[in-house]
Amino acid sequence: MVTGQVLIDGTAEGPLLRLVEPISFWGGVDPATGRLTDPRHPQHGVAIAGTVLVLAATRGSSSSSAIMLELLARGIAPAALVLGEPDAILALGIIVGREMGYPAIPVLALPPAAQALLPEGMLRIAKGGGISAA
Amino acid sequence: MAAGSRGPAIAMAARILNETAAMLGAERLVTVTSSHVDGCLYHGDSGTHFAERLASEGGRVAVPTTLNVGALDLLHPGRVQFDPRTAEMARRMMVAYEQLGCVPSWTCAPYQAGHRPALGEHVAWGESNAVVFCNSVLGARTNRLGDFLDICAALCARAPYTGLHRDENRRARVVVDTRALSDALKRLDAFYPVLGAWLGAEIGSDVAALIGLPAAIPEDSLKALGAAAASSGAVGLFHIVGVTPEAPDLAAATGGQPPARSIVLTAAMLRAARDRLSTAAAGTDRIDAVAVGSPHFSLAEFAALDRLVGSGRFKIPFYACTGRAVLGEIERNGMLARLGEAGVEFVTDTCVVVAPILPKAGGVLMTNSGKFAHYATPNTGFATVYGSLADCVASALAGRVTRDERLWS
Numbered sequence: 001m002v003t004g005q006v007l008i009d010g011t012a013e014g015p016l017l018r019l020v021e022p023i024s025f026w027g028g029v030d031p032a033t034g035r036l037t038d039p040r041h042p043q044h045g046v047a048i049a050g051t052v053l054v055l056a057a058t059r060g061s062s063s064s065s066a067i068m069l070e071l072l073a074r075g076i077a078p079a080a081l082v083l084g085e086p087d088a089i090l091a092l093g094i095i096v097g098r099e100m101g102y103p104a105i106p107v108l109a110l111p112p113a114a115q116a117l118l119p120e121g122m123l124r125i126a127k128g129g130g131i132s133a134a
Numbered sequence: 135m136a137a138g139s140r141g142p143a144i145a146m147a148a149r150i151l152n153e154t155a156a157m158l159g160a161e162r163l164v165t166v167t168s169s170h171v172d173g174c175l176y177h178g179d180s181g182t183h184f185a186e187r188l189a190s191e192g193g194r195v196a197v198p199t200t201l202n203v204g205a206l207d208l209l210h211p212g213r214v215q216f217d218p219r220t221a222e223m224a225r226r227m228m229v230a231y232e233q234l235g236c237v238p239s240w241t242c243a244p245y246q247a248g249h250r251p252a253l254g255e256h257v258a259w260g261e262s263n264a265v266v267f268c269n270s271v272l273g274a275r276t277n278r279l280g281d282f283l284d285i286c287a288a289l290c291a292r293a294p295y296t297g298l299h300r301d302e303n304r305r306a307r308v309v310v311d312t313r314a315l316s317d318a319l320k321r322l323d324a325f326y327p328v329l330g331a332w333l334g335a336e337i338g339s340d341v342a343a344l345i346g347l348p349a350a351i352p353e354d355s356l357k358a359l360g361a362a363a364a365s366s367g368a369v370g371l372f373h374i375v376g377v378t379p380e381a382p383d384l385a386a387a388t389g390g391q392p393p394a395r396s397i398v399l400t401a402a403m404l405r406a407a408r409d410r411l412s413t414a415a416a417g418t419d420r421i422d423a424v425a426v427g428s429p430h431f432s433l434a435e436f437a438a439l440d441r442l443v444g445s446g447r448f449k450i451p452f453y454a455c456t457g458r459a460v461l462g463e464i465e466r467n468g469m470l471a472r473l474g475e476a477g478v479e480f481v482t483d484t485c486v487v488v489a490p491i492l493p494k495a496g497g498v499l500m501t502n503s504g505k506f507a508h509y510a511t512p513n514t515g516f517a518t519v520y521g522s523l524a525d526c527v528a529s530a531l532a533g534r535v536t537r538d539e540r541l542w543s
Contacts, residue, residue: 007157008157022338024365027509027512028512031178032178038511039413039511039512040413040511040512058368061262061365062172062261062265062278062279062280062281062284063172063173063175063177063280063281064280064281065280065281065282065283066173066175066177066178066181066280066281066282069177069178069180069181069184069281069282070177070179070180072180073178073179073180073183086157086158086159088154088158088277088280088283089280090280092150092154092280092281092282092283093280093281093282095150095153095154095157096150096282099146099149099150100180100183100184100187102180
C-alpha cells in the first residue's frame, strides 16, 4: 500500500485509469458523457466515470473546475483523483460540489514516480490517503 | 466571513476560499483589489445553479470585477446556435453574475477594456490568458484561479497567498535563449503565438525568462504569446528581458539565482511547434472558415485587419471575436461598417470555441491564434490551419489556404 497526500479526504473504489499524457478537463473531457474528447490525446474516447483517475500532470484551462463540477452533478465523475502534484483547479470543482450538495470524491497527490508503481486493476482509496489493490 | 457575518453567500464563498487555501498550503489569505471572473461561461446546469445560489443569497462583489466571456452573444441574438433550453440556462448564468455586481464586460481581454491593475498589485483573476497577461505584462499578481474561486475571491476581496502572489515564485527558473532565431521572424505577428505554444508545451507551469527578443514588442503579440503558452501548458507568468516590467535585466528576472534549465531555441523547434498548431492534413488547401480574436481582438488588431482587407470581399465566413468595448470603438471609427461589407462576422461577449457558432457542416478552420488552434479541434470538430493574420485574410479572399512560408523555412 502507498499513501498519497490528502487534498480531499474520502473513500473510493474503482479501476485504475492512468492518463498517459496530460489533459485539460476543459476541451479534453465532455461534461455530458465523461469521455476524453481531445482527438490529439492517445486515450481519446475513453470514459473516466467511476475510475481511480491517475494524472501525472494537468494543463490548460482554469475552466476545468467547472467541468469537474458538472461531472459530479451528473454522477459521471471519476471515483477518485490521484494527481502528480497538488492542483487547486480540479479539487476546487469538488469543494464547490460539496457546497452544492453533490457527492464528493477523494483527491490525493502522489508524485509520478510513485504513481508508476500503482498496480493495474481495481484500487481502493482509504481515509487518510492509503491506496491499495482492491 | 465564513461565520456568516456578511450573509450566507459570502459565508459559502469564504468556506470555499479557506478550504482551497488550506489545500494549497497557504498560511493566509491576501487582500485583493480587483477580480476577473471566468466562471460565467456555461458548461452545464451546475454552474448556473452555483451562481444563482450566490445571487439569491445576497452575494455582492467587494472589489471591481470584470466578466470573461459567456456562452451567448447578447449583442447578436441568433449568433450562437444553442437549443432553447441550453440558451436559457446560459443566459440565466450571465444574469446571475451581473446581479452579483460584476461589470458586464464579457471579454477574455479585460486588460484591453480598461481593467489594468498596477505593477505589484494583488488581484484575483481567472481565465488563463488574462492571468498570464496580468502577471507578465502588467506585473500585477494573481494565481491561475479555477472557475468559481474567482467569484469567491471577488465576493470576499481575498485570495490564497500562494504561488504567483509571492516574490520567490515569480523568479524565472528557466532561461530561453532566442538569439539563434532571425530578427525577421521575430517581427512577424505569427511568431509570438508559436513561441507561446512551444513554451507552454516545453515548460508546463514553470516561469521562464526569454532573452534575445526585440525591445519593442506590440502588446497584442505579448497577449498572443501568453494565451498560447497558457493553453498548450499552464504558464501563469513569463518574463521577457528588456520588455516585461519585472525583467529589466536577466538577473532581475531570475532573482540573481542560477536557472534550473537553460534552453537554446532553434528554428527547427519553433517550426515543429508551428506545425502542431495545424491539425488539418499537411498541404491541404481546403478552408471553410477563418476565426480571429482569441484573446478578443483589440482596436490595433482591427486596424491591421482593415488595412489587409482593403476593398476585398471574403469568399468564406470570417469570424472576428471581440469585446463589446472594442466593438463600440470600431463602430464609432467606421471600421465596423467597412469590415462588415468585406464579410467579417462579428462575435461579441463570447467566442467560436466556447459556443456553437461555426457552420455545422464542419471542415477546416484557419486562425492566427495559438489558443484557437489549440482548442478548435476538440471543441468544434474543425481541423485547423495556423497562419499569420495576413495569411488568414489572403486565404479568406482566395477561398483556399494561402500561406507565406518564406520566413519559417
